[in-house]
Amino acid sequence: MHVAIIGAGLAGLTTAYALERRGVRVTVVDRREGPGLETSFGNAALMHPSLVAPWNEPGVALDLLRWLGRDNAPMLLHLGQLPALAFWGLRFLAESSPARHKVNTLKNLRLALLARSEMDALRADLDIAFCWKKTGVLSVSRTPKAFALSKEAAHHVEPLGVSFRVLDRDETLAREPALAPVAGAIEGSVHFADDERGDAHAFCTALVDRLSGRGVRFAFNTDIAALATAPGRITGIETREGLIEADAYVLAAGSYSAPLGDAIGLRVPVRPAKGYSLTLHCPGNPHAPAMPLSDNSVHAAVTPIDGKRVRIAGTAEFAGLDTTIRQPRIDYLMSLLARIYPRLAETVSPQDITPWTGLRPMSADGVPTASPTLYRNLWLNTGHGHIGWTTCMGTARLVADMIAGGPPALPLADYSLDRF
């Protein structure tokens, strides 16, 4: 069997790996000059089963109204985007009830734990370098209310195997001394020792290198105009270089899965949630953090990626497929860094900071989709939103189970398009 995969980001490449392992012939097609150059390039580098709750948490509707049009808000909605978000937006809000949010969090957690074991197996199989380390993550709170919610969220995921320790302020500072300048603002933290860190772009590059050696074909610089169809099936991928034909196809084009799907009557309930990161090149900076941190009051994550780079990432902006880097959002992210690690923010010069933006493919319920479609030889692997690095190995496994056969590792209905 020959499978063509649309998209060489985390979703597409891990699917290529999972299929190749089952002896399937694979071709990966991407418009960019190399792998992982869009949303999978500059993320927060965290693989965090502990923090996979969807962003449409209870109360999100009021937050969005409060933050409407504000550049200094964690989630920014542009009024002009409302028509494009209509049906998706209603479902996004409907899924924010406490009960739905809890159900969706557990779906994500099961996927993330599957992904972790699949990633362990991949690392043993390929022995690739991508700054991977089991660093743990510190989830810091600044108010008693936020701390209580954070502890409640940790207890919710504990029965499925997420271990954690609740730390008071002093214990938090002992774990992360770089927080000392803001000690007075910190209420406490939850420490998840099993979470991991890794450079997603380095992973994509190394994976392509290994998969090429195993016979997977990569067609880079290949812009896909459309999918060609006959009744009930896909007949090829239309590119300027001609038609790429295969027996089966996987649509893993991130946020662009929606327009590619629309063109063939396939509704993909994913919208782009634009995020930003700043990579600080700061080798030897004494104010750099020791471990990854997620600050749930400031809504940002900061990760030391290796001894030389620290990355802060966060914010969501509903701005369609616009990938321009807007200075007010960069300034806002920098102000968040100054609230978390003021000394680090003060001591890194602007020329040592690389800004980046990426479009998170956000599904309406905050759960990724790994699913068959109305075309019998087309599968979908997208909708990973803010947890694509944490869950991509899980959806890749599910898609490979469906295409190549084999008992599904998780209940497929939880990640199917049919839920919409």
Ligand SMILES: Cc1cc2nc3c(=O)[nH]c(=O)nc-3n(C[C@H](O)[C@H](O)[C@H](O)COP(=O)(O)OP(=O)(O)OC[C@H]3O[C@@H](n4cnc5c(N)ncnc54)[C@H](O)[C@@H]3O)c2cc1C
């Ligand atoms: C600021 C930020 C921080 C994040 N932090 C984390 C984190 O710490 N942990 C975590 O788990 N997740 C994180 N994420 C989420 C994660 O990065 C994404 O979920 C993931 O990268 C999505 O991967 P993807 O393969 O679906 O999409 P992409 O990486 O965007 O891949 C899609 C590919 O499809 C190709 N493509 C699209 N259209 C076409 C076309 N017409 N023709 C040819 N090729 C096409 C693109 O070129 C691209 O390479 C973060 C995201 C952002 C933005």
